[in-house]
Amino acid sequence: xxxxxxxxxxxxxxxxxxxxxxxxxxxxxxxxxxxxxxxxxxxxxxxxxxxxxxxxxxxxxxxxxxxxxxxxxxxxxxxxxxxxxxxxxxxxxxxxxxxxxxxxxxxxxxxxxxxxxxxxxxxxxxxxxxxxxxxxxxxxxxxxxxxxxxxxxxxxxxxxxxxxxxxxxxxxxxxxxxxxxxxxxxxxxxxxxxxxxxxxxxxxxxxxxxxxxxxxxxxxxxxxxxxxxxxxxxxxxxxxxxxxx
Amino acid sequence: xxxxxxxxxxxxxxxxxxxxxxxxxxxxxxxxxxxxxxxxxxxxxxxxxxxxxxxxxxxxxxxxxxxxxxxxxxxxxxxxxxxxxxxxxxxxxxxxxxxxxxxxxxxxxxxxxxxxxxxxxxxxxxxxxxxxxxxxxxxxxxxxxxxxxxxxxxxxxxxxxxxxxxxxxxxxxxxxxxxxxxxxxxxxxxxxxxxxxxxxxxxxxxxxxxxxxxxxxxxxxxxxxxxxxxxxxxxxxxxxxxxxxxxxxxxxxxxxxxxxxxxxxxxxxxxxxxxxxxxxxxxxxxxxxxxxxxxxxxxxxxxxxxxxxxxxxxxxxxxxxxxxxxxxxxxxxxxxxxxxxxxxxxxxxxxxxxxxxxxxxxxxxxxxxxxxxxxxxxxxxxxxxxxxxxxxxxxxxxxxxxxxxxxxxxxxxxxxxxxxxxxxxxxxxxxxxxxxxxxxxxxxxxxxxxxxxxxxxxxxxxxxxxxxxxxxxxxxxxxxxxxx
Numbered sequence: 153x154x155x156x157x158x159x160x161x162x163x164x165x166x167x168x169x170x171x172x173x174x175x176x177x178x179x180x181x182x183x184x185x186x187x188x189x190x191x192x193x194x195x196x197x198x199x200x201x202x203x204x205x206x207x208x209x210x211x212x213x214x215x216x217x218x219x220x221x222x223x224x225x226x227x228x229x230x231x232x233x234x235x236x237x238x239x240x241x242x243x244x245x246x247x248x249x250x251x252x253x254x255x256x257x258x259x260x261x262x263x264x265x266x267x268x269x270x271x272x273x274x275x276x277x278x279x280x281x282x283x284x285x286x287x288x289x290x291x292x293x294x295x296x297x298x299x300x301x302x303x304x305x306x307x308x309x310x311x312x313x314x315x316x317x318x319x320x321x322x323x324x325x326x327x328x329x330x331x332x333x334x335x336x337x338x339x340x341x342x343x344x345x346x347x348x349x350x351x352x353x354x355x356x357x358x359x360x361x362x363x364x365x366x367x368x369x370x371x372x373x374x375x376x377x378x379x380x381x382x383x384x385x386x387x388x389x390x391x392x393x394x395x396x397x
Numbered sequence: 398x399x400x401x402x403x404x405x406x407x408x409x410x411x412x413x414x415x416x417x418x419x420x421x422x423x424x425x426x427x428x429x430x431x432x433x434x435x436x437x438x439x440x441x442x443x444x445x446x447x448x449x450x451x452x453x454x455x456x457x458x459x460x461x462x463x464x465x466x467x468x469x470x471x472x473x474x475x476x477x478x479x480x481x482x483x484x485x486x487x488x489x490x491x492x493x494x495x496x497x498x499x500x501x502x503x504x505x506x507x508x509x510x511x512x513x514x515x516x517x518x519x520x521x522x523x524x525x526x527x528x529x530x531x532x533x534x535x536x537x538x539x540x541x542x543x544x545x546x547x548x549x550x551x552x553x554x555x556x557x558x559x560x561x562x563x564x565x566x567x568x569x570x571x572x573x574x575x576x577x578x579x580x581x582x583x584x585x586x587x588x589x590x591x592x593x594x595x596x597x598x599x600x601x602x603x604x605x606x607x608x609x610x611x612x613x614x615x616x617x618x619x620x621x622x623x624x625x626x627x628x629x630x631x632x633x634x635x636x637x638x639x640x641x642x643x644x645x646x647x648x649x650x651x652x653x654x655x656x657x658x659x660x661x662x663x664x665x666x667x668x669x670x671x672x673x674x675x676x677x678x679x680x681x682x683x684x685x686x687x688x689x690x691x692x693x694x695x696x697x698x699x700x701x702x703x704x705x706x707x708x709x710x711x712x713x714x715x716x717x718x719x720x721x722x723x724x725x726x727x728x729x730x731x732x733x734x735x736x737x738x739x740x741x742x743x744x745x746x747x748x749x750x751x752x753x754x755x756x757x758x759x760x761x762x763x764x765x766x767x768x769x770x771x772x773x774x775x776x777x778x779x780x781x782x783x784x785x786x787x788x789x790x791x792x793x794x795x796x797x798x799x800x801x802x803x804x805x806x807x808x809x810x811x812x813x814x815x816x817x818x819x820x821x822x823x824x825x826x827x828x829x830x831x832x833x834x835x836x837x838x839x840x841x842x843x844x845x846x847x848x849x850x851x852x853x854x855x856x857x858x859x860x861x862x863x864x865x866x867x868x869x870x871x872x873x874x875x876x877x878x879x880x881x
Contacts, residue, residue: 208792208874229796236794247789247878251426261793263415308793 153220154181155315155347156205161214161224163200163370174200175211176370182316182349187342189350189358192367199320201367202351206239206318207231219315236265240309244321246301248293248308254280255289258308265312279307283337299330306337316347323357335360416799420807423779424814434775435815437768438854442819444764445850447826448757450840452750454831458838459746461612462653465545469739470710472717474703474724477735490733492699500723501705507716510706512536512543515665517672521572523594528575533596533661534701535668543704546660551590551605559664564671566594567605571658581622599671601663610657614839713738762853768815769857776808776865787869788877797870804866805859812858816851823847 163175174197182188182205192198203209204216207223210231216223219238223231241247248257258276267275280286283303293301302322309317319338323331335357342348350361358364366373424431463469474497479487498513515535521528540546541553554565570579573589580586592603611619707716717736724734780787787800795803827840 203875206792229798232791232794232796232799235792241792243878247785247792249786249789251422260790263412264790264794264796264799266412268412269414312794 155184155186155219156180156182157215157217158205159215159217161204161211161216163197163204163209164212173370175204177214178367178370178372179214180365180372182347184315185342185345185347186363187339187348187350187361188363188365189352189361190365190367191352191355191358192373193353196367197370198351198353198367200370202318202320202349205316205349206241207234232264236261237312238315240306240312240314240317242302242305242309242317242319242322244324246293246298246305246325248301248304250293252293253289254285254291254293254296254304257293257304258311260308261312275311276307279311280304282310283307297330298326299333302326302330302334303337306334306341310341310346316349317341318349318351320351321353322350323354324352331357416803416806417810419803420810423807424811427779430775431811431814434771434811435768435818437771438765438812438815438857439768439819439822441761441765441768441857442816442850442854443823443826445758445761445853446820446823446842446846447830447840448761449754449846449850450823450827450842451830452753452757453841453843453846454838455753456746456750457841458612458614459750463739463743463746465610465612465653465657466739468545469743470707470713471543471739472705472707472713472720473737474705474720474734475737476702476733479731479733483731486731489729490731491728493701493703493734494699494727497724497727498700498703500727501703501720504723505716505719507708507712507719508705509708510539510543512540512704512706513665513700514540514702514704515668515672516701517596517663517668519596519661519672521576521594521596521661523576523589523592526576528572530572530659530661532569532656532659533663535663535665535672537665540662540704543706544657544660546657546662547608548605549608550588551603553605554662554664559666562664562666562670564599564601564663564667565604566596566601566661566663567607568594568603568662569607569658569660570609571655572661573606574658581619596661596663597672607658607660610654612654612838615654713740761850765853765857768854769812769861772808772811772858772861773864775811776804776862777868779807780804780865780869783869784872784877784880787872788874788880791872791874792878800872801866801870804869805862808862808865809855809858812854812861813851815858816854819854820847820851823850 158178158180161175161178162173165172165174176197178201180201190198190201200209204211205218207218207226208231210216210226211224214224218234221234221238223234226234235241248254249260252260255273255276258279259272262272262275277286277289280289283306285300285303285307288296288300288304293304296304306317317338322338323334326334338348338350339360350357352358474493476492479490493513495513498511501508501511513536516531517533517535518531519529519533521530521533537559538553538555541548548567551567553567554563558565568589572594573579573587574582576594577583577587577589588606589603590606593600594603595601705716705720707713709716717738720736725732728734787795790800790803824842827842831840
């Protein structure tokens, strides 16, 4: 069983009586330990797909199974719990809370999962250690460079040890050098066994991932497996679950 | 795997501690704005406490005054305008006479004590000064107990003095102050016992003086001033201002004490003998203008009033009925008298206190409400500038309930801080009011009032936070994250 299973997922918005199919009958499997990119131009539906995968939204039809939990008809409260424990988000604009310092930002998810104070701090420091930011623990986000902020955001995404990490244009607001460093951090995390989904419009960034899914007009346009099956940590065998187009 | 995974759906809410700290941090981040927001609550709470303290002070003053005039079990019989259907019998009305006193003493077991009063408005003069008082009256010695008077110097006149109609009198401190000067002015207490005082030109020997009656509040003030005067005698004239200790308008209950202090008592027979023609000038009774000499069917002198002491306050209506029955027979069925009970006064006090409390409470309540609206307004503004923060919190796993709780805690904390500051401010407000207000009844701040005011402020905070918290909790995380 794959870590994430999407079956015939559609998302339909109504705008003034007009139906907009943001996602149209999408089926997709993501295996545990994969590094995968979802690529497509803006308006293609890749953000909608990420929102559904990331439990920020629920599909209009179809089923979504994340780590064995069917989420298509979960309540708001249950979705919040899944986001808290199973999913980490990294955003283009970092989305750190400006009034909190780095350590408090990283502690934030654990506040909502009820981790007691002492352990919260220990785990936050460990997560900052993993992204090499522990010496900036007392700084405010505004005192950090973009690359540093993104590292803190990654530490926050990882602190609750989620099953899957979603990165939405993680390098979109960084210069190419810093962006490269962040991407190599993702690669390193993937090598440590973390499942990571990169959402981007930039084919160059998508090129670093072993598996790419291209979205166009709400459908999966192509699945490109550039790498050898062995390199993708066993994911290649599972990916034929949905037929290649 | 699935059973283990499902456990995650039981979401544990955010702990209270971090949420509270987050709320305090948010308030601290906007110190000035938070203070302005609290201002409404501060004013509401402090005015609620101050108002209740004021009313409490007045209530205490009024109750003290009530006790000073003789308590609840005292009833006064006064002459009265005849009822319409008996107007034509006016010529036969006898008025209140000594005859009534005898009848009540013998025939009304529910009345323990009767004290006749003959009021003589006099101009008292002595020591080269004059003083007009309408509290001069001829009484029996029993009036001492009746009116809760206490002799501090000299003695009260007795039955023999009354029998012989001796020209003796007992005065109060107000009369002494007017004629000889108050201790504060003179520097020592003058006891004019043995002196001669002229009442409407008739010489009387002062044989006793009452103690000085005053409210607890006045006594404290006076003692404090006396103490200060001892500590710094050079400042004495400045501290005892010329009019400080005079005038009965100074305190709301103070006039009761002042009147009591201005009393001059002389034996009833003396009053009858010396001022017989003056009785009609007392201003009481319907026929005061028409008859210059007391003349009735019985030939008894007309009294200005009777004071009755009831055996048992619970039987007040029965006692009054007894007296009424007796008086109806002596007055030949003409109802030219009426009863005045302290109950009416007590009732009036209670009504006044109730009204003051209600209107004050209403005003304070409205200002608390305005404070609450202020909080709600600021919380609404605050969440609309924190949409992105709320989106971020939701993306890392805050449930709608967590966000709701966070906003609610913030508004409640603002209101509670405002409440605390308001309690502090209320003390300052009470001080301010008691220094500038003309009523000398010191406001009494009660713990109950403070508790109620604080409780109200917390409720207002919670109510004001509900709508903003609800709005914040319902934000869609996707849109909130995109919000610029």
